[in-house]
Amino acid sequence: MYLLRCIECGENFENELIYTCPKCGGLLEVVFDVSNADFRLDGNNVTLWKYRSLLPVRIEPVTLFEGGTPLYPVDVDVDARVFVKHEGLNPSGSFKDRGMTVGVTKALELGMKSVACASTGNTSASMAMYSARAGLRAYVLLPSGKVALGKLAQAMMHGARVIAIRGNFDVALKLVREISERKGLYLLNSVNPFRFEGQKTIAFEIVDQLGHAPDAVFVPVGNAGNISAIYKGFLELREAGYIDEIPKMIGVQAEGANPIYRAFVEGKDSIEPVENPETIATAIRIGAPVNARKALRAVYSSKGKVLQVSDEEIVSAQKMLAKQGIGVEPASASSLAGLLKEDSDFDTVVCIATGNLLKDPEEVMRVSGTPVEVDANISEIERLI
Numbered sequence: 001m002y003l004l005r006c007i008e009c010g011e012n013f014e015n016e017l018i019y020t021c022p023k024c025g026g027l028l029e030v031v032f033d034v035s036n037a038d039f040r041l042d043g044n045n046v047t048l049w050k051y052r053s054l055l056p057v058r059i060e061p062v063t064l065f066e067g068g069t070p071l072y073p074v075d076v077d078v079d080a081r082v083f084v085k086h087e088g089l090n091p092s093g094s095f096k097d098r099g100m101t102v103g104v105t106k107a108l109e110l111g112m113k114s115v116a117c118a119s120t121g122n123t124s125a126s127m128a129m130y131s132a133r134a135g136l137r138a139y140v141l142l143p144s145g146k147v148a149l150g151k152l153a154q155a156m157m158h159g160a161r162v163i164a165i166r167g168n169f170d171v172a173l174k175l176v177r178e179i180s181e182r183k184g185l186y187l188l189n190s191v192n193p194f195r196f197e198g199q200k201t202i203a204f205e206i207v208d209q210l211g212h213a214p215d216a217v218f219v220p221v222g223n224a225g226n227i228s229a230i231y232k233g234f235l236e237l238r239e240a241g242y243i244d245e246i247p248k249m250i251g252v253q254a255e256g257a258n259p260i261y262r263a264f265v266e267g268k269d270s271i272e273p274v275e276n277p278e279t280i281a282t283a284i285r286i287g288a289p290v291n292a293r294k295a296l297r298a299v300y301s302s303k304g305k306v307l308q309v310s311d312e313e314i315v316s317a318q319k320m321l322a323k324q325g326i327g328v329e330p331a332s333a334s335s336l337a338g339l340l341k342e343d344s345d346f347d348t349v350v351c352i353a354t355g356n357l358l359k360d361p362e363e364v365m366r367v368s369g370t371p372v373e374v375d376a377n378i379s380e381i382e383r384l385i
Contacts, residue, residue, distance in 0.1 A: 002032045002056050004193060007294065016110060019177075019191045027294060028193045029232070030056050034240040041208045041242055048098055048201045050208075054236060056197050061105045062134040064091040066098055067201060071209040071350070074324055078339060080346045083214070084321065085206060088328055088356030092154060094283075095199060095226060095354045096126035102198035103188045104130040112186040113137060116179070118172035120222065120283055121151030122355055127188050128158035139185060141165055141172040148282050148329070148360035168277065169223075170288040190225030191290050199226055203233025206350055213243040215346040216304070218335040220354050221251040221260055222284030224295035230352070231298030247350075248304040251295060252338030254279035254331075255308050260292050264306035269296050280311040280363060283331035283355055309337040315367050327357030 004013045008026025020027060038053045048067025049055070072084045087095035104127070107115050114137040117123050124140040124147075131138035140155055144164035155162050165172055173189060180187040188195065207213055213234065219227040227249055234246045253261045257277035263270065274287035289295070299306055309317075311330075317340060318333035332353035339351055357364060374380040 001036055002030050004028045005031045007297070016106070019187060019193070027191065027291065029294075030193050030197055032236060034236050037240045041204070043208055043211065046205055046208050048101060048198065051201050051204045055102055056194055057102060057105045057109060059105065059109045061101055062108065062130055063101050064097065064129065064133060066090045066101050067205065069205070071206065072324075072326055074321070074326070076320065076336065076340065078349075080215075080344070081348045082339065083210070083348070083350045084326055084336070084353050085202065085350055086326060086328070086353045087202070088332060088353055088359070092122075092126040092129045093150075093356035093359055094122040094126060095202065095352070096122045097130070098198035098201055099190070099195035099225075099229075100126040100130040100188065100198070103192055103195045104134050104136065106194045107136060107186040107188070108134055110186070114139065114183075114185045115188050116140070116176050116185040117188045118142065118169060118176040119147070119155075120169050120285060121147045122283055122359065123189065124160060124162070125151045125154035125158075128155040128160035131160065132158045137161070139163070141176045143168050143172055146282065146285065148362065150359045150361055169286050170273065173290065189290070190223055196225060196229040196232060199229035200233030200236070202226075202352065203230045203237060207237060207243060210348070210350075213237070213245060214247050214348040214350045216248040216250055216344070216349050218250045218252055218338050218349065218351045220281070220284050220331045220334045220352065221253050221295060221306070222257070222286040222289065222331065224251070224260060224289040224291035226352070226354065227251045228291050228294035228298050231302060246302050249298045249302040250304045250338060250342070251299055251306040252334045253306065253308050254281050254284055254314065254334060255310050257285050257287060258308045259287060260289060260295055261306045261308040263292070263296060264299060269293060269300070281314055281329075281331035281334055282360065283329060284334065307338040307341060309334055309341060313337040313341065319367070321353070322357070326353065328353040329355040329357060329359040330363055331355060
């Protein structure tokens with residue numbers, strides 16, 4: 001039904017315990033025979049495991065009923081129908097649950113006992129939750145002082161062993177890849193090709209819910225796995241005959257963590273890392289995204305582009321969504337910030353909101369202010385209303 005293929009040299013592999021090509025070091029992807037797709041995109045029963053015929057698992061999934069997230073129409077000042085796919089309403093509060101339900105299931109299928117990841121927050125929260133559900137030990141490396149409290153609390157509460165390092169995410173990822181190999185841990189960062197397979201279902205659901213493919217999809221870009229996975233999902237839908245055209249994939253990076261934007265502007269297919277990335281959007285504060293080549297391929301192949309937005313533009317978009325009842329963390333709002341900055345003639349656009357507002361409560365309080373405090377007196381309260 002599927003095999004692993006190197007995106008660089010095209011070599012195929014049956015060994016499911018490898019993350020990169022043993023011959024050239026390139027990233028791997030799962031290649032399906034899409035003729036086996038047996039789902040209908042009819043708007044009914046929209047959940048992740050509806051699309052199991054195009055997911056690479058052979059056992060019963062470890063699931064917390066992820067997927068089926070809302071596709072909200074929003075009112076913004078652009079000449080297009082705009083929808084927000086709110087991935088912050090997955091069980092752990094982010095899109096990472098899509099990858100983890102598949103990745104943790106795969107770990108069980110392969111007989112693994114322990115899993116590991118480096119994280120800016122959402123990956124660790126999701127991995128801890130699904131590992132707890134599966135009865136697996138979980139180990140997390142994260143940059144000390146750089147992870148939002150809401151995400152750290154989740155990883156700790158669900159029983160992961162959390163190790164904070166004095167270094168950024170890119171250093172943490174390098175270390176966790178080495179320690180996973182030495183200790184026999186199953187690595188669940190997005191270098192794992194099976195993670196992508198869960199995340200590609202965002203594309204399946206968009207078409208299922210809209211009834212057609214949009215003209216463009218705006219995606220926050222940090223480690224660059226999600227935009228690559230969503231593109232792969234649309235590509236498989238086209239190959240299977242569900243859609244005729246693939247939407248333009250438009251990646252959005254923060255100005256302080258923008259290596260893929262820089263590569264796109266220069267027309268390159270590889271990046272120069274940003275050594276000390278900084279942005280209010282902690283989930284995309286990554287200077288050396290491991291999936292950069294996949295992401296750039298998705299952008300170029302779909303005739304899309306990569307944009308950069310400032311922290312001020314991110315916060316403005318975050319508040320704009322909040323005023324319409326959609327609560328997202330800063331990284332999530334970067335997709336809408338990118339749309340507002342883009343001069344386009346799209347008819348239908350989907351912005352991916354990757355994480356929930358409560359993922360980063362400290363940032364919310366900084367940009368929203370504190371409650372007004374008065375004496376417990378009716379006249380004092382009336383004065384404020």
